[in-house]
Amino acid sequence: MKKIKTLAAAFGALSMAVLGTAAHAQNYPDRPVTMIVPWAPGGAADIIARLVAEPMGKLLGQPVVIENRPGAGGTVGSAVVAKADPDGYTILMGNVASEAIAPAFYADTIPYKVLEDFAPVTQLIQQPSVLLVSKDSKFDNVKDLMAFAKENPGELYATPGVGNSPYLTFELIKDNYGVEMENVPYDSGAEVNNALNAGDVQIAINNLPEAIKAIQAGIAKPLAVTAAERNPLLPDVPTFVESGGEKIVAISWQGIFAPAGTPDAIVQKLYEATAAALKDENVVQRNKELGSVPVGSTPEEFKAFVASEIENWAYMVKLAGASAPK
Known part of the structure; x- marks a missing residue:
């Protein structure tokens, strides 16, 4: 009981x-x-x-x-x-x-x-993140840029820090295209834009909001976005998948x-x-x-x-x- x-x-x-x-x-x-x-x-x-x-x-x-x-x-x-x-x-x-x-x-x-x-x-x-080149760059697509990087190891590229999504995504880009490039990390996306504008670097990857600022200011040209589909804000910019980077889909x-x-x-x-x-x-x-x-x-x-x-x-x-x- x-x-x-x-x-x-x-x-x-x-x-x-x-x-x-x-x-x-x-x-x-x-x-x-x-x-x-x-x-x-x-x-x-x-x-x-x-x-x-x-x-x-x-x-x-x-x-x-x-x-x-x-x-x-x-x-x-x-x-x-x-x-x-x-x-x-x-x-x-x-x-x-x-x-x-x-x-x-x-x-x-x-x-x-x-x-x-x-x-x-x-x-x-x-x-997505956006792959950028300086406004005066001769490169208009990912294929040509990566072909150049493969023939010229050690080319510099900028990222907004270390350990974040743009930084890690560029590691995936390098691995996918088999290129050796040297990272120049900055403290923010705004500083990456400043470096592109000053000519300190010719290549960069940045978060979309900061990349848009650089594109609209005429500081940089976008070559590709890292999403599976094109972004509505950049409808003319291809994805990496469209550009031959089959494995490169990485989003914030x-x-x-x-x-x-x-x-x-x-x-x-x-x-x-x-x-x-x-x-x-x-x-x-x-x-x-x-x-x-x-x-x-x-x-x-x-x-x-x-x-x-x-x-x-x-x-x-x-x-x-x-x-x-x-």
């Missing part, structure tokens, strides 16, 4: 917990939601976060408040969310650097496991994550609000201006995508022999 009472009490406690979780999910959110951006204000992730936060808040019925927590390639802010209560009130604006590249690049120090410590909600947008992306253990019903609410926010008139227009391709994948689709991205970027980190400074 005592055993039966004990089992009944345990079942009752479990039932109450389940009912409590269901009620919490049904009433969610009843206070503001904090979106952690693991990068400094003004960067690509911050811009996208602030762009979707307002329409998300209207749809959720509570404001979505942006909190910047930069540091260590996005891992500082990501760790905050990984350790947060799984109640839907602390979410992450993750991206390719912090959730796909970091597991390999920061392998010895990363304080979270992406596929175990997060509940993926949705991929918001994606953007942003997406929403919640802490692992967040109830499915809350993840679903966040997904629905975010997917709807992507259709907001202001968000659509701004994404067009930035060259951001909206995605809005389901949580299941996003989880599978993130898993494949971790694998893909780990290969490129290994190819580059890259790792974070000790």
Whole structure:
């Protein structure tokens, strides 16, 4: 009899917990939601976060408040969310650097496991990197540029840093075309543009938003984008696949994550609000201006995508022999 009472009490406690979780999910959110951006204000992730936060808040019925927590390639802010209560009130604006590249690049120090410590909600947008040459360059296509690089080992090229998506993508380019080139890393995409303008380098790879600035200013010419399809902002610029680089598809992306253990019903609410926010008139227009391709994948689709991205970027980190400074 005592055993039966004990089992009944345990079942009752479990039932109450389940009912409590269901009620919490049904009433969610009843206070503001904090979106952690693991990068400094003004960067690509911050811009996208602030762009979707307002329409998300209207749809959720509570404001979505942006909190910047930069540091260590996005891992500082990501760790905050990984350790947060799984109640839907602390979410992450993750991206390719912090959730796909970091597991390999920061392998010895990363304080979270992406596929175990997060509940993926949705991929918001994606953007390619762009291969650029200086405005006076004689090269108008990838084939001729790579043929020249193969005959002239050690040619310089610029990247906006080390260990990020443009840097690693160029490692893939070199491997695909069998060329030996020397990287000149700069601290930002803006500095890459300045180097092209000053004639310090003739070749560069840059994130799309910075590349667009260089192209529109007449500083550089685009030769190819690294996405599987042409970008709407550069419809006349071919992909690497079209240019003979069959293996070169590497994109930058942003997406929403919640802490692992967040109830499915809350993840679903966040997904629905975010997917709807992507259709907001202001968000659509701004994404067009930035060259951001909206995605809005389901949580299941996003989880599978993130898993494949971790694998893909780990290969490129290994190819580059890259790792974070000790």
